[in-house]
Amino acid sequence: MKVLVAVKRVIDYNVKIRVKADQSGVETQNVKMSMNPFDEIAVEEGIRLKESGTADELIAVSVGPAQSQETIRTALAMGADRGILVETDVDVEPLGVAKCLHAIAEREKPDVIIVGKQAIDDDSSQTGQMLSALLGWSQGTFASKLSFSDDILNVTREVDGGLETIALKLPAVITTDLRLNEPRYASLPNIMKAKKKTIDRTTPADLGVDVTPRLTVISVVEPPKRKSGEIVENVSQLVDKLRNEAKVIQ
Amino acid sequence: MSTLVIAEHDNSELKPATLHAVTAAAQVGDVDVLVAGENCSGPTEAAARITGIRKVLRVDDPLYANGLAENLAPLVVSLAQDYSHIMAAATTGGKNVLPRVAALLDVAQISEITSIVSNDTFVRPVYAGNAMATVKSGDAIKVITVRTTGFDAAADDGGAAVIEDVAAGVDSGLSSFIGAELTRSERPELTSARIVISGGRGMQSGENFALLEDIADKLGAAVGASRAAVDAGFVPNDYQVGQTGKVVAPDLYVAVGISGAIQHLAGMKDSKVIVAINKDEEAPIFQVADYGLVADLFDAVPELSKELDG
Numbered sequence: 001m002k003v004l005v006a007v008k009r010v011i012d013y014n015v016k017i018r019v020k021a022d023q024s025g026v027e028t029q030n031v032k033m034s035m036n037p038f039d040e041i042a043v044e045e046g047i048r049l050k051e052s053g054t055a056d057e058l059i060a061v062s063v064g065p066a067q068s069q070e071t072i073r074t075a076l077a078m079g080a081d082r083g084i085l086v087e088t089d090v091d092v093e094p095l096g097v098a099k100c101l102h103a104i105a106e107r108e109k110p111d112v113i114i115v116g117k118q119a120i121d122d123d124s125s126q127t128g129q130m131l132s133a134l135l136g137w138s139q140g141t142f143a144s145k146l147s148f149s150d151d152i153l154n155v156t157r158e159v160d161g162g163l164e165t166i167a168l169k170l171p172a173v174i175t176t177d178l179r180l181n182e183p184r185y186a187s188l189p190n191i192m193k194a195k196k197k198t199i200d201r202t203t204p205a206d207l208g209v210d211v212t213p214r215l216t217v218i219s220v221v222e223p224p225k226r227k228s229g230e231i232v233e234n235v236s237q238l239v240d241k242l243r244n245e246a247k248v249i250q
Numbered sequence: 251m252s253t254l255v256i257a258e259h260d261n262s263e264l265k266p267a268t269l270h271a272v273t274a275a276a277q278v279g280d281v282d283v284l285v286a287g288e289n290c291s292g293p294t295e296a297a298a299r300i301t302g303i304r305k306v307l308r309v310d311d312p313l314y315a316n317g318l319a320e321n322l323a324p325l326v327v328s329l330a331q332d333y334s335h336i337m338a339a340a341t342t343g344g345k346n347v348l349p350r351v352a353a354l355l356d357v358a359q360i361s362e363i364t365s366i367v368s369n370d371t372f373v374r375p376v377y378a379g380n381a382m383a384t385v386k387s388g389d390a391i392k393v394i395t396v397r398t399t400g401f402d403a404a405a406d407d408g409g410a411a412v413i414e415d416v417a418a419g420v421d422s423g424l425s426s427f428i429g430a431e432l433t434r435s436e437r438p439e440l441t442s443a444r445i446v447i448s449g450g451r452g453m454q455s456g457e458n459f460a461l462l463e464d465i466a467d468k469l470g471a472a473v474g475a476s477r478a479a480v481d482a483g484f485v486p487n488d489y490q491v492g493q494t495g496k497v498v499a500p501d502l503y504v505a506v507g508i509s510g511a512i513q514h515l516a517g518m519k520d521s522k523v524i525v526a527i528n529k530d531e532e533a534p535i536f537q538v539a540d541y542g543l544v545a546d547l548f549d550a551v552p553e554l555s556k557e558l559d560g
Contacts, residue, residue, distance in 0.1 A: 016380075016512070026376075026381055093358055095352065095356075095359075121377060122361075122376050123362065123378065125361060126359050127349075129319065129347075129348075129349035129350045129353070130349045130353035131353075133350040133351075133353035138320055139425075141319075141342075141345070142342060144487065159430075159488070160341050160343070161430070161433060162430065162433045162486060162488045163431045164316075164429070164432075165427075166316075166318065166425050167426045167428055169423065178477065178480075179480075213358075214358035214387060214389050216386045216388065219384045220381050220383045222380075223379060223381070226540075228537070229524070229539045230541060231541075231542045231543070232542065232543050235543065235550055235553040235554050236557055238541055238543050238554070239554065239557040239558065241541055242523070242525070242541070246540065248445070248502040248522070249445070
């Protein structure tokens, strides 16, 4: 079985973001960038499918600027076999990313595509579902467990009320939730080995995909700040304040 | 302008999240509600009673019993040409199906809007709510998920919309429902509760959540948790409040033993009143709290329970 994972280069989750003064977006110059944490979970799941003998090849794809190569390299160091970079300087929206991945999937013919359930920069949570729609495949979103039997994939999903399990006909698109697995760190020997693995380069135009954004960003601003509160001395003062000042409890 | 709102329901009840999506939809024009399910007359009739609805489209067929996106998305697409906007609450149900609808329509989706500037311009949080983006859509049909905390619930009575039956589509044959393990609770739902009390890693175990449940029962509150508490296995995933869990904005949010990572704050910082109980006075949660109590939760929570009796 062939598995394809998509990885996005985003501002590292530990970085406190800064909104640009001209309100055009968020400062990304001289900011630490990393692989989207949900995509790390996707890569890890792909590696585990290889280790269990379910999969025999794992391909990592990224759509983004030239530096996204580093993100692919991280996936290769974790254990992916080869990479594909769809290079563009356009800030590609989920629909555009899904179209690029669709074109790659037509070429590579994977059995399963695993992507993060959302990217922690734009928090859209769309790409996997859109890709599944374009391919006409089944989808298992917010997955916390996968189990394969023949050409059926059972997916346990994290839903608002708890967990649900659905059976998907392969090929399928999976989006990862937090508890699917705990991603490994790449070891130094594997980081060295990853340098020899190949990354093919292409562009949206080569794939015949128009990634022109459909949404225009009018402004990006900081959210309103909460006014600072007070430290109370003890529990009875807290309850008194909640009853008589904030009036939120009886 | 008219909007089709995809109802969130479990075939017996209409979920309150739908009422918030209706409020958003009403800001752009006429509102129709789609109830697709199996034996779904309960939620259909509940939808017809919402104030301000033009009509309810009912599709009653086993194909839609469990909201499988592969069947539901083509149905929505087949109805889409009559509408300028398609909306659903940004629940796991809405987030599962609407991007599939958007892709089939070849339009962008605008995720988790918190306010509407005009018929084509919307505000949505990005970077875990650390920035607010205003975006304008150039697409003919706007496909939108609505963050429920951004819009009040529409009145769930007073309306008398007509109910129109719509024929079911065909089975995609791509997926099937196996089963669900849903958390049963007598307490209010996390996303619609007026008071929420959440525990973090500081709770130390799942058993200790009984301390919070005791308070919750006295206040009529829902119980939530930070990602750390869920990852540690203290409580199930559906308790999680945060960037990747549920977003809540109750009148009162009580954070117990929660340090206040950015990812958690993203899910609760729009609460009206925030209380933090933590023994580490440096914990970032105190920066967003209206009332902070620096104390060991294992002393403070039982004491709080006693105070509430008094």
